[in-house]
Amino acid sequence: MSLDTETKAIDWIEDSILERSRRLREAKDVYASRQRTNGRITLSWLISHVRKLLVASQSWFVVSIVGALIGINAAVISIITEWLSDIKMGYCSDGWWLNQQFCCWELDGDEDSGCDSWHLWSTVSLARWFIYVLFAAALSFVAARLVQSLARYAAGSGISEIKCILSGFVMQGFLGFWTFLIKSLTLPLVIASGLSVGKEGPSVHVACATGNLVAGRFGRFSRSQSKMRDILTAASAAGVAVAFGSPIGGVLFSIEEMSQSFNTKTMWRSFLCALVATVTLSAMNPFRTGKLVLFQVTYDRDWHFFEIMFFVVLGIFGGLYGAFVIKFNLQVASFRRKHLGKHGVAEAVTLATITAMIGYFNRFLRIDMTESMSILFRECEDGGDFEHLCQTSAQWRMVNSLLLATFIRTLLVIVSYGCKVPAGIFVPSMAIGATFGRMIGIIVKALYRAYPTSGMFAVCQPDIPCITPGTYAFLGAAAALSGVMRITVTVVVIMFELTGALTYILPTMIVLLVTKAVGDLLGVRGIAEEAIRFNGYPFLEKNDHVYDAPVSRVMRRDMYTLRATGMTLGDVENYLDAAKVNGFPIIVDDESRTLVGYIGSQQLRRAIDQAKRIRDLTPDILCTFSPDPEEQPDARWSAVGNEEDTEANVLYAVASPGILKLWPWVNQMPLTVSSKLPLEVVMQLFKRMGPRVILVEDFGMLVGLTTVKDVLHLEPHEQLNSPIIAWSNRGALDGALEELWTWLADMRSSVNAWYSRISGRRR
Known part of the structure; x- marks a missing residue:
């Protein structure tokens, strides 16, 4: 979607006025009820207060239901994903529905202890490899086909779009039932296929779809966009909470990454939703380990100050990794949009097949990414060995394997993230950071063993392990996640x-501060923000930009305006049909252009349609958008939110013969600014108040209007702190993909020509 595409947006000022009108109306009803009963406690009085109590508690009830459903859905997805991931390698003779862990439960899932119930598909290595690849291709094909046929919005991560939805961008169907169902069904298939994508980002999308479906059943939320936004924000927190087993982290994610406007009430609702979802997931215990996620660990060993230099290395890696992946992934996305838009299924199957063919021969790429992290995070002294990972004799072989896994998975993430299947980047990035961090930890441990008497290792005690490579994997995972998401x-x-240990809070903060410093130095935005810019969504970022321009630089001077008086109904309807805009400024006349107000297109069309139902209106009837001097202006905007007031306003509009009074639907106090106002101030108005449009006037004269999309059209060189990385810049990877595509097209033409010649000779 480009910025030129007409999109719908929510006017938060209008929504707040509507909500205020409803509250005032309810308060008046309560006051009228008290007046009728003279303050006596009657049955109607009790019913009204019980209803008021139920309405007040409705938000907390809905949030709790949403959290419970999110937890149940996350548990089911985790169980199915584990089974599908293991079925590629073998099956359980005790029950085909059991994965390897449950099949070998008595042996605690130890592969080396010889589980008789778990059978590999074949004893021949080549056959096992072929079956592994075949399963990966089949799972990816089913997932991509379902997404393409039934729910195209189920593809991708969904975090970028949800950020836009929370800011007021309307995307019909993105949080609908089919999107929820197909994404829930295909997410385990995609993860089990081995594609270098994660489920944490899609989990947020599924959680928000759950919140939208549940809250949409209640009129209080379906008619108020601000209340629905609170539910979606709380659901996004629960989505991260069940993905990482981190309710507080989920709440902070919704504050730091998702929502632009966050108040205390929303925070408490987010916390309750995340807490209920986490408790539900814990009660279902999908991994039968008592832990909320598969790679949850506990560290109780202290760290040493000399390790800070190695922590800085991990932080630098995180920053460089984020910049590298973001830049080249957007180049791949540009190539995908240009050439692969109609080949989503073939692309997903090809990527899954290549990933399986390559990854099978590396021990850290062959297994599921969450399982890989659970292995890399372990301490060697507590039974954490995996295929000689902790053996000194195999340390350099492990270093080579971890380095190769880091390099290969980084390339696979670049080309896989964004394909037409549910795909997240949280866990793949953490898995890459974990392999790199474990490699650094093994190297540091090897240095300690080679030079135990060095001054750097003087604080180490001989009888206590000095270096814990698992903690380096843990810190590397944090660095990579922070680097790509910012x-x-x-x-x-x-x-x-x-x-669960405070011991490594300080090292984690050091690593992430270095990662952020490197990212800031390179001018990197998070991959979600870059995806928003790439897709052209009208979204304003949280960080403040300094523009070397006033608002007159971007405002629209050619506008469709309505005159306050003198226009016929036919003229107004012609304007509505010809002008594909969200609303019309209203002026006194074309010469003075004195601003009177603003009216939305939908409100105007609805008012005219309802007026026609009450009385036959001819096209030559005069319309007025401003009240007479003796009439009392009323800016309630009641026609949008309340049927009773809508009917009253329509009856008033058609009361006078020969004239249609439309001023009750006019916003007589629109948000206006001067044309000389700096553009960054206008940006703050858009961010903090959320209007759909801001009118520009000089000395009471309308000179233009501006929207979010107008601001985003500003050229990058006019932004004084514009980022270095831009997706539109052609890079090496983009050029290489173009050359590869040209070569494949030429080869296809050659094969077709050869086949035609052979077929002609046979005839």
Whole structure:
């Protein structure tokens, strides 16, 4: 979607006025009821107060239901994902529905202890490899086909779009039932196929769809966009909470990453939703380990100050990794949009097949990413060995394997994230950081063993392990996640809740501060923000930009305006049909252009249609958008939100013969600014107040209007702190993909020509 595409947006000022009108109306009803009963306690009085109590508690009830459903859905997805991931390698003779962990439960899932119930598909290595690849291709094909046929919005992560929805951008169907169902069904298939994508981002999308479906059943939320936004924000917090087993981290994620306007009431609702979802997931215990996530660990060993230099290395890696992945992934996305738009299924199957063919031969790429992290996070002294990971004799072989896994998975993430299946980037990034961090930890441990008497290791005691490579994997995962998402506080809290140890809070903060510094130095935005810019969504970022321009630089001077008096109904309807805009400024006349107010297109069309139902209106009837001097102006905007007031306003509009009074639907106090106002101030108005449009006037004369999309059209060179990385810049990877595509097209043409010649000779 480009910025030129007409999109719908929510006017938060209008929504707040509507909500205020409803509250005033309810208060008047309560006051009228008291007046009728003279303050006596009657049955109607009790019923009204009980109803008021139920309405007040409705939000907390809805949030609790949403949290419970999110927890149940997350548990089911986790169980199915584990089974599908293991079925690629073998099956359980005791029950086909059991994965390897449950099949070998008595042996605690130890692969080396010889589980008789778990059978590999074949004893031949080549056959096992072929079956592994075949399963990966089949799972990815089913997932991509379902997404393409039934719910195209189920593809991708969904975080970028949800950020836009929470800011007021309307995307019909993105949080609908089919999107929820297909994404819930295909997410386990995609993860089990081995594609280098994660389920944490899609989990947020599924959680918000759950919140939208549940809250939409209640009129209080379906008619108020601000209340629905609170539910969606709370649901996004619950989505992260069940993904990482981190309720507080989920709340902070919704504050730091998702929502632009966050108040105390929304925070408490988010906390309750995340808490209920986490408790539900814990009660279902999908991994039968008593832990909320598969890679949850506990560290009780202290760290040493000399390790800070290695922590800084991990932080630098996180920043460089984020910049590298974001830049080249957007180039791949540009190539995908240009050439692969109609080949989503083939692309997903090809990527899954290539990933399986390559990853099978690396021990850290072959297994599921969450399982890989659970292995890399372990301490060697507590039974954490996996295929000689903790053996000194195999340390350099492990270093090579971890380095290769880091490099290959980084490339696979770049080309896989954004394909037409549910795809997140949280866990893949953490898995990459974990392999790199474990590699650094093994190297540091090898240095200690080689030079135990060095001054750097003087604080180490001979009888106590000095270096814990698992903690380096843990810190590397945090660095990579922070580098690609550009979030810091949330990652610290999530990692704290994963480990349950305050000991490594300081190292985590050091690593993430270095990661953020490197990202800021390179001018990197988070991948969600870059995806928003790439897709052209009208979204204003949280960070403040300094523009070397006034608002007159971007405002629209050619506008469709309505005159306050003198226009016929036919003229107004012609304007509505010809002008594809969200609303019309109202002026006194074309010469003075004195601003009177603003009216939305939908409100105007609805008012005219309802007036026609009450009385036959001819096209030559005069319309007035301003009240007579003796009439009392009323800016309630009641026609949008309340049927009773709508009917009253329509009856008033058609009361006078020969004239249609439309001024009750006019916003007589629109938000206006001067044309000389700096553009960054206008940006703050859009961010904090959320209007759909801001009118520009000089000395009472209307000179233009501006919207969010107009501001986003500003050229990058006019932004004084514009980022270095831009998706539109052609890079090496983009050029290489273009060359590869050209080569494949030429080869296809050659094969077709050869086949035609052979077929002609046979005839």
